[in-house]
Amino acid sequence: MADRGDVIIAHHLCKGCRLCIVSCPAKVLEQGTALNQQGYCAALYRGSGCTGCGICFYVCPEPGAITVRVRKLGEGKPAA
Amino acid sequence: MWEIKHSRSASFYDRFERKGGNTEITHYCPGCGHGVMQKLIAEAIDDFGIQDRAILVGPVGCSIFMYYYLDVGNISASHGRAPAVATGVKRARPEAVVFCYQGDGDLAAIGGNEILHAANRGESITVFFINNGIYGMTGGQMAPTTPLGQRTTTSPRGRSFEVEGPPMRMCELLATLDGPAYIERVALTNARQNMRARKAVRKALRNQVEGRGFSFVEILSPCPSGWKVPPEEANRWVEKYMVPVFPLQVFRDLDHSDRLPKGIDVSKGGGIPFAADPPVPAAEAPEGGSVARGTIGEEALTLSGFGGQGVLFAGMALAEGAMREGLEVTWIPSYGPEMRGGTAHCHLRLSRQPIASPWISRPTSLIAFNQPSIGKFAHAIQPGGLLLANASMVKEVPDRKDIRIVRIPSYEIASELGSAKSTNMVMLGAYLELTGAVDQESILAAFVEKGTRPGMLESNRRAIEAGRRAAVEAEQA
C-alpha cells in the first residue's frame, strides 16, 4: 500500500540532533554519515513508511529542517 | 498528490539575516528547546492571523536573537525587564498581542521583580518562561531554577540547599498572586509533552486576543550545551531532574476579561491593523527653536546646571504648567549623588501628540545654567533651535550661526530681586518669553495647587517676569 505520509528533510538545515530519529513512531528516519555544510550528519528519510503523523516536525528545533506532507484526500489508494 | 501538513511557519523570516551567521539556520545548539518553542509560537501566530499585531519583547540570553527569526514587531528589553516593557507597549497599544519570551536567568534572577509586579497587576500580556535551569548564553552558570545537586560553573560541587538555597518555582510563586488569569507549566521532553506545550502556547496567546488577562507559561526546556549532554539525553534529563522539582500542571485558569480597563476594545485589533491607524504627524520643525503656544509641535528641552541651581525644579514647574494646558509631557531627571554641587539635568518633552520616548538626544532648546552644560549639550541643539544661557556662569557660548543664542545674567537679576535662589525662575521666565511654550499663569496655578506659600508665589512671579523682561532686552541688544 502506498504511504499516507512523506517527509522531506532539508539536508543543509539539519543539525543532526537525532530528536526526530528517536521520536518517529514508524522508525523511518536515520542519521546520514556525510557531513553537511554546517558539519552535522543530517537526518535522512529511509524513503518509505512515513505515516505523516508530524511528530518529527514538532520535536525538531530547526524552523525549516522538516516538511511533512500527507496524501490528498481521496488518494489513499495506491496509484494504478 | 501530496499536500503540505507541517512546514516552516510564515511568521519566520525567509532568511535569518544576522551578523556573521549562517542566514538559513538559527544560532541555537543542536537539540536546544528554544528552537522548538519558537516554532510553536510562530505556528500559533500564523494560525491566529495575528502576525501584523504581534509584538515580541525579547530577553537577554540565548534567545536574544529571536528577533532575527520571528517576523513580528519586536523590542529587545534590558536583561529581565521584558514584563515592564511589555506593560508599556500593551497599555499604549491595547490591540497588539504583546508577548515576553524570557529565560530563567532573565525572568527569575535579574528580572524577578518585574515579573512579580506585572503578574500582580494582571497586565494583559503573555509571558513565555523558558526554564532550562541554567544561564545558557554565558556558559552554564547556576540559575535560581537550577535543581539541587546540579553542577554548574558557579556551583561546581552541585547546588546545595545550605549554600545556594533551593530552586525557585516561578509558577507556584505567581500563583500566590491574584493578578494572573492563566498559569501553566509544560515540558519539552518528547512528542507527547511537546504537544501539550503547543496547546499551552496557543491558549496563552488566544487568552490575550480574547482579553482574558495575564497569561504565563513555563516551559521546562533542554539545554544540551549548558548541561553538557547530547540532545536525546537532555530531553530525558528534563524528565528525570526537572519535572520532579517543577511539577507539570495548570496552576490557574480564569477569565479576567471583566478586569479590562473600561473603554478598551481588544477585539478591535482583529479588524484594524496598525497600518490603518491615523498617521501620527511628524513633529513640526519648530520655527526659531520653539513654536508659539497653541501651535507647539514638539518641544524637546534640556535644562542643565549644577545640583542646587534648581534645574530639575524649573523643569518640573514647566511640566506641571504644560500639563494644565493639556499638552503631553515627559520629564526625566538625571543627577549625581551629591545634594549640592555635582551636575544635574533634565529632559522635557512638550507635545500635542503622544510622546514615544522621553529621551532627548537633539534638543530643540537648551537652558544652560553653567559652563559645563554648554560643553555637554550645546553641540546637539537642533538647527533653528534655542540656546538660553545663564550669563552669570556661562562665559563662553559656542560659535553656532544656526541657532538662536540668548544670554541672561539671571543670578544678578535674581539677587537684585532679593532672592538669589530664584535664578531658576528667572531663566524659566526668559524661556517662556522666547518660546511662548506655556502660559506663565499655568505654571503659577500649578504652584498654588501644590500649596506654595503666597510669599513664595509672589517671589516666583516677580522672578519669572524679570526673566521675561531680560529676554526682551537681550533680544533687542
Ligand SMILES: Cc1ncc(C[n+]2csc(CCOP(=O)(O)OP(=O)(O)O)c2C)c(N)n1
Ligand atoms: C545587566 C546584565 N547582567 C548580566 C548579563 C550577562 N548575561 C547574559 S545572558 C545571562 C543569563 C541568561 O540565562 P537565561 O535567562 O536562563 O537564558 P538562556 O541563555 O539560558 O536561554 C546573563 C547573566 C547581561 N547581559 N546584562
Ligand code: SF4
Ligand atoms: S511524519 Fe511521523 S512517520 Fe513520518 S517521518 Fe515524521 S515522525 Fe516519522
Ligand code: SF4
Ligand atoms: S530534529 Fe531536526 S535538526 Fe534534529 S536531526 Fe532531525 S531534522 Fe535534524
Ligand code: SF4
Ligand atoms: S546554550 Fe543551551 S539554551 Fe543556549 S542555544 Fe545552546 S542549548 Fe540552547
